[in-house]
Amino acid sequence: MKREVLNYPDKKHLSPKSNPRWGKEEETEIFGQNVKLFRKGKISEDDFRRFRLQHGAYGSRLQQNYSMVRIKIPSGEITPEQLEKIAALSEAFSIGSAHVSTRQNIQLHWVQLEDVSEVMRGLVDVGLTTREACGNTIRNVMCSHFAGVCPDEQFDSTPYAKAIARFFLRNPVCQNLPRKFKINFNCCAQHGLVRIADIGLIPVKKDGINGFKIYLGGGLGAASFIGHQLEEFTSEDRLVSTCMAVVRLFDRLGNRENMARNRMRYLVNEMGWEKFQRMVFKERSSVEMTISLDTLIRYKVDSENPSIRQLSNGKKLPLINEKVDINSDPYKRWLHSNVVSQKQNGYFVVFITLGAGDITSNQLRSLAKTIRDYSGEGCARNTPNQNFAVRFVKSNDLPEFYNGLAKVGLANPGALTMTSTVGCSGTTSCNLAITNSHRLAKEIQSKFIELGLDTEDDLRDSSIKISGCPNSCGQHEIATIGFYGGASRIDGTMTPTYTMLFGGRDGEEGMLGRSVMRVPAKRVIATLIKIIEIYKQERSSNESLAMWIGKLINGVVNGKGQIKNLDDIKTALVQTISLPSPNDDPESYMDYGNDIKFSAKTARGECAA
Amino acid sequence: MCGLKYTVKEKKTKNILSRNHTLSNSQDIITSADILRTLIRRNSVRVVDVRKEDEYKKEHIKTAVSIPLATVLENDSSERIVQLLEQSGISDKTPVVVYDDTFGALAARVAWTFQYVGHSNTSLLELTFAKWKSYGFETEKKINVFPPAKHSLKENKEIYATYDEVERAKSEQNKILVDSRERLNFLSEHIPGATNLPYTMLGTADSILREPQEIKRFMENRGISIDDEVITYCGSVGTLSGLAYYALRMGGVKKIRLYSKSFKEWKKLGKPIEEFKDANFWDLSAE
Ligand code: HEM
Ligand code: SF4
Numbered sequence: 051m052k053r054e055v056l057n058y059p060d061k062k063h064l065s066p067k068s069n070p071r072w073g074k075e076e077e078t079e080i081f082g083q084n085v086k087l088f089r090k091g092k093i094s095e096d097d098f099r100r101f102r103l104q105h106g107a108y109g110s111r112l113q114q115n116y117s118m119v120r121i122k123i124p125s126g127e128i129t130p131e132q133l134e135k136i137a138a139l140s141e142a143f144s145i146g147s148a149h150v151s152t153r154q155n156i157q158l159h160w161v162q163l164e165d166v167s168e169v170m171r172g173l174v175d176v177g178l179t180t181r182e183a184c185g186n187t188i189r190n191v192m193c194s195h196f197a198g199v200c201p202d203e204q205f206d207s208t209p210y211a212k213a214i215a216r217f218f219l220r221n222p223v224c225q226n227l228p229r230k231f232k233i234n235f236n237c238c239a240q241h242g243l244v245r246i247a248d249i250g251l252i253p254v255k256k257d258g259i260n261g262f263k264i265y266l267g268g269g270l271g272a273a274s275f276i277g278h279q280l281e282e283f284t285s286e287d288r289l290v291s292t293c294m295a296v297v298r299l300f301d302r303l304g305n306r307e308n309m310a311r312n313r314m315r316y317l318v319n320e321m322g323w324e325k326f327q328r329m330v331f332k333e334r335s336s337v338e339m340t341i342s343l344d345t346l347i348r349y350k351v352d353s354e355n356p357s358i359r360q361l362s363n364g365k366k367l368p369l370i371n372e373k374v375d376i377n378s379d380p381y382k383r384w385l386h387s388n389v390v391s392q393k394q395n396g397y398f399v400v401f402i403t404l405g406a407g408d409i410t411s412n413q414l415r416s417l418a419k420t421i422r423d424y425s426g427e428g429c430a431r432n433t434p435n436q437n438f439a440v441r442f443v444k445s446n447d448l449p450e451f452y453n454g455l456a457k458v459g460l461a462n463p464g465a466l467t468m469t470s471t472v473g474c475s476g477t478t479s480c481n482l483a484i485t486n487s488h489r490l491a492k493e494i495q496s497k498f499i500e501l502g503l504d505t506e507d508d509l510r511d512s513s514i515k516i517s518g519c520p521n522s523c524g525q526h527e528i529a530t531i532g533f534y535g536g537a538s539r540i541d542g543t544m545t546p547t548y549t550m551l552f553g554g555r556d557g558e559e560g561m562l563g564r565s566v567m568r569v570p571a572k573r574v575i576a577t578l579i580k581i582i583e584i585y586k587q588e589r590s591s592n593e594s595l596a597m598w599i600g601k602l603i604n605g606v607v608n609g610k611g612q613i614k615n616l617d618d619i620k621t622a623l624v625q626t627i628s629l630p631s632p633n634d635d636p637e638s639y640m641d642y643g644n645d646i647k648f649s650a651k652t653a654r655g656e657c658a659a
Numbered sequence: 660m661c662g663l664k665y666t667v668k669e670k671k672t673k674n675i676l677s678r679n680h681t682l683s684n685s686q687d688i689i690t691s692a693d694i695l696r697t698l699i700r701r702n703s704v705r706v707v708d709v710r711k712e713d714e715y716k717k718e719h720i721k722t723a724v725s726i727p728l729a730t731v732l733e734n735d736s737s738e739r740i741v742q743l744l745e746q747s748g749i750s751d752k753t754p755v756v757v758y759d760d761t762f763g764a765l766a767a768r769v770a771w772t773f774q775y776v777g778h779s780n781t782s783l784l785e786l787t788f789a790k791w792k793s794y795g796f797e798t799e800k801k802i803n804v805f806p807p808a809k810h811s812l813k814e815n816k817e818i819y820a821t822y823d824e825v826e827r828a829k830s831e832q833n834k835i836l837v838d839s840r841e842r843l844n845f846l847s848e849h850i851p852g853a854t855n856l857p858y859t860m861l862g863t864a865d866s867i868l869r870e871p872q873e874i875k876r877f878m879e880n881r882g883i884s885i886d887d888e889v890i891t892y893c894g895s896v897g898t899l900s901g902l903a904y905y906a907l908r909m910g911g912v913k914k915i916r917l918y919s920k921s922f923k924e925w926k927k928l929g930k931p932i933e934e935f936k937d938a939n940f941w942d943l944s945a946e
Contacts, residue, residue: 082880089882111938113846142860145842147945159943160842162855164880408945478943489942643939651937 070212072124072219073174077181081105082167103656104187104225106180107166110159111479112653118479119144119158119169120183124215125193125208125235126154126431130418133430135176137411137418139169148414150407150436152472152515152525153232154192155183159479182219184656186227188297191215192247194237195431195439199392199399202238205260207253209351210286211235214293217349224297228304229312231297232269236558243434244268245276245560246528248314249296252558254283261285263558266296267318267326270522274562275315278323280330288334290349291341295333299326376502380463381452387504388465389448392441397426400440400451401465406473406491407436409460416458424451434525434556435513436472437465464495464504468512468595471495472525476518476535477641482655485535485546485571487518489642497575509582512595516548521657527562528554530596531578537650538568543632546571546641546648552616553603555596564603567620572638573627580626581619588613688909689868690756690782692796695720698754699797705749705805707757709769710788720758720788721797724748724805728765731772732896740776741812748805749778758784758791763867764858767901771917777813783905785866818904820890820916822925825850828890835883837891839903840922843940844894850925851933853892854881858899861906868902874910885911892918892925 088098099109102117110116121136136156140148143165144158151157161169170180182188193211197203214233218224224231236242236252244250250265262284268277284292296314303321305312318326374386388401402417409417417438421430426442433439443451455461464470473491477483494514503509515529519536526532533548540547547568554563569577582595588611589598601607605615613619629638641648690698698704699722706723708715715725724747731740749755755773759765766783773781784791792798820828828834829852838845838853845855860877862868883889889912893899897919904917926932 085880086882111940113935113938116846138864142857145940145944146859147943149943160846160940162842162881164882165860165877167880168877405945408943410945413945475943476939477937478939478941486939486942489939492942641939643942646936 070124070216071177072122072216073170073177073179073181075171075174077105077179078167078170078174081170085163085167099656100185102166103185104182105166105170106183107161107163108184109481109654109656111477111481111483112651115163116160117163117166118475119161119166119180120151121156121158121173121178121180122183122190122215123154123156123178123432124191125197125211126195126433127193127208127212127429128156128432129176129429130421132176132178133414133418133421135172135178137414139172140414141411143169147408147410149475150404150409150432150438152407152434152436152474152523153190154432154434155190156432157475159475179219182224184230186229186231188218188221188224188227188231188233191218191233191235192243192434193235194242195433196241196399197235197237197253199394199397199441200237200241201393202240203253203393204238204255205253207235207237207251207262210251210253210262210289213349213351214289217290218293218297221348223294223301227297227301228306229309229314231300231314233293239558241557243525243528243556243560244558245556246270246274246525247277248300249293250277251289256283256285259285262289264292265558266330267315267323268560269313269315270525270527271313272310272520272522273316274522274527275319276560276562277315278318278327280327286351288338290345291334291337292330294341294345295330295337298337299329299333373507374505376505378505380456380461381449383463383505384452384461385448387463387467387469387510390466394442396445397441398443398445398448400443400448401433402430402438402440402455402460403462403465403470403495404437404460405462405495406471406488408492409438413458413460416454416460420451420454423447423454434472435465435470437470462495462499464499466510467504467506468509468514468530469495469498469504470513471498472513472515472529474517474524476516476524477643480518480523480655481653482521482657483518483535484537484650484652485518485548486642486644487516487524487533487535490533490548490571490574491516491524493642494575494578501579503582508589508592508594510594511597512599514578515554519652520549521655526551526554528556528560529563530554530599531581532563533569533574535571536568537648538570540570540629540639541632543639544648544650545629545639546650548574550574550577552599564616566616567623567627569623569627570629570638571641573629577623577626580623584613584619584622587611688782688905689785689866691785692791692794695756695784696796698756704754704756705747706784707747707755707769708788709757709759709765714760714788716800716802718792718798718800720784720791721799722803723758724803726769728759728769728898731769735772737776737812737814740772741810744773744776744778744810745807748808749810750808751778751811752780753808755781756784757781758786758788760788762787762858762862762902763905764898764902766867767905768896768898768919771818771897771901771904771919775815775818777811777815779815783867785868787867790865817914818916820892820918822918822920822928822930824916825890825892825918825925826930828852828888831888833884833886834888834890837883837889837900837903837907838922839891839893839899843944846935846938846940848932848934850892850922851931853933854883856881856903856907858893858902861902868906868909871909871911874906878907878910878912883907883910883912885913887912888914888916890916890918892921895921895923897921
């Protein structure tokens, strides 16, 4: 036998992206050592917690011996070998599934604290890091998953997002901020989360020069705010100095006392926007006067494969826009709700529908293979809807793409519709959770797919997002219909409930949802179905659910119907949300995933270090 | 030290099939594919296939005999096991290499049983059958029968733990109880005081056990020292914990026992268990 056959298959894949090397080997060693010192009582609990969060490991629900390891995916761009590594790490040290988060991180749950350094070590191999993924730092820098392919964008913001991420990672200026700090890039006005970030940026051109429209001081949480526009246009050469100025201001002036009110949005709110804005300009001037060569070198925008951006095979795919219904061929149904065309003629973005962001190790491996086989750019993006987007897929490859994924349960329809429900981790792993938002999101998704709601175009621009407590990790406030978990006494029995919100939205027109009413956990699905039913009776022609809800919250529904404002819909839903007596049906007073009486249990959140 | 005794001149090669272990005893525990192929060629090894008999009949590693795990578990009295060895032509000195088609756990349980009845010269094949085949190494369909041999019975009680030893371990210093089930099973319920070392940590896609240095690091991370006395257990019959038994030995632990009746017996006996019900972690799994 010839020797060659002994060689293990070559895993090196020729991705057009280079390994960005975000991770550092020595940090994994230090983490491992510190865990040991902490176990021996040589580091205080507080110091260790701060250190742990700085390095991307949260404590797990009511079990401080386990961590949720948050892997940053800067700009959401991830390569097949990174996915495969995460698959292997999850299998070995976590639970055999990974979780795509609402901020383009990938999280491994229930990792034993003792193994966190091993996870980090594996991540370093493929260039990833967990550094500054939690704690009072600059968190993962997000970028619209359409950046580079969006028909409405003026230029690709991805390289800028990555350059900013690299500039701030391990930068001394942001190692101990008053609180976490989030930076989000859009591709166009519509796609992205610019209005709910500390710094939100939309790429725009002015007189042929690249630059940004910058929004400051937005963010979700127990109290949420929409960001303010700094100035009409910030040219790209002022991008670093502007961001730096904002971070420095926040570092200096932010509230370090009251943990519940120390995000930058509170500073902006208390100081008043005009004053804050003036201070940013002033700070920026001094940053620009003192900016060092070192700083400029640190910040470097790499150009991204220009060749692939100009690809075109000229083939359109009519099916995407063809009407489908619940009886349509599964492939057509999938095509309709998971595939969109890019600005590059003949190329498509394909979305992989996950359930509340969860994906098994085996599925990750299949996804990696799919990316290698079919993506012209050789990588994928994770999305704030807790899904993946594979881009630069050719139309003729779509059937095979679909078939491959269908075999491993990754070809569910509905990624771009309301059925793809977002749910934070809730009681599956979070210390602050009151309800099992995670499972609820999955239940809604499977029910909606079963009912074929992914095929209804009028529901398409709506979204459902769920958090397990008011902290908004599930981004419920920017959903068409959002929910956050709580506990209420109903008929003398503690019951998991959700506060339902209407009319939130993302993008530049970002808006926070308005609170409508409380719904028992086990009535949420029935309530959603009822809302859709009412909408169908009440709407004027062609009005989408999101449009109808938008009018409802403003009380300007003028159609034929009875339901004209939030009070009307509350009344219409009273029946649906009511529960039988606890003796007749104890289960409706329990949360999803539990067969015992509900009780709200929480522990220290670590949401601020 | 029990383990596979043989003399083969090792070829220097970059191939990971012949691993360059730094810890002395790893070669006793694991046999690389290269070495096994050489031993087969020289006719100086008994290869034991622990998969189902049907699988064996379809195809197996050249010269292998079939001793399915189920046959071992059916009646694992020491006398019966010795009988199985003798029927397979294994005498006290015959080097034995065991393999399976999972990830080494079934092979580990059988290898441990052989060692328990005194066949110290037993080791695990580094690869599963599927891997072996994928490299195009020698297989055959022929059912191998060897002349019966004589084998003595010397029970090696030091590698076995009963439930009362497990119970006592809790209150004794330097005794560590290792649960080798997957994380979510462990979180749901486990024997009080146990440490979780999921079997999923022990191997890689290419080898049923990781490099000794790595296993050693995992142990050190958990505060397990090579001088501790360790008992491993898993869910039902000691397969996953059998693999953990060998992994920890490879990491250098000197005293280690397998609680082969594991959590199943523990629960049946109504012994105390530690449960964790305050988190819905099962709902995170995308299965
Ligand atoms: C007061 C404490 C907290 C606040 C205010 C908070 C806020 C947020 C917000 C607003 C997001 C949404 C993403 C965005 O910023 O656009 C987020 C994401 C997230 N946070 Fe928190 N968080 C808190 C504590 C925690 C804790 C204790 C955990 C669990 C260890 C946690 C886990 C997550 C997760 C998992 C996500 C991603 C959502 C998902 O996909 O599951 N958060 N956080
Ligand atoms: S919203 Fe609440 S329950 Fe959900 S992850 Fe955030 S803190 Fe936890």
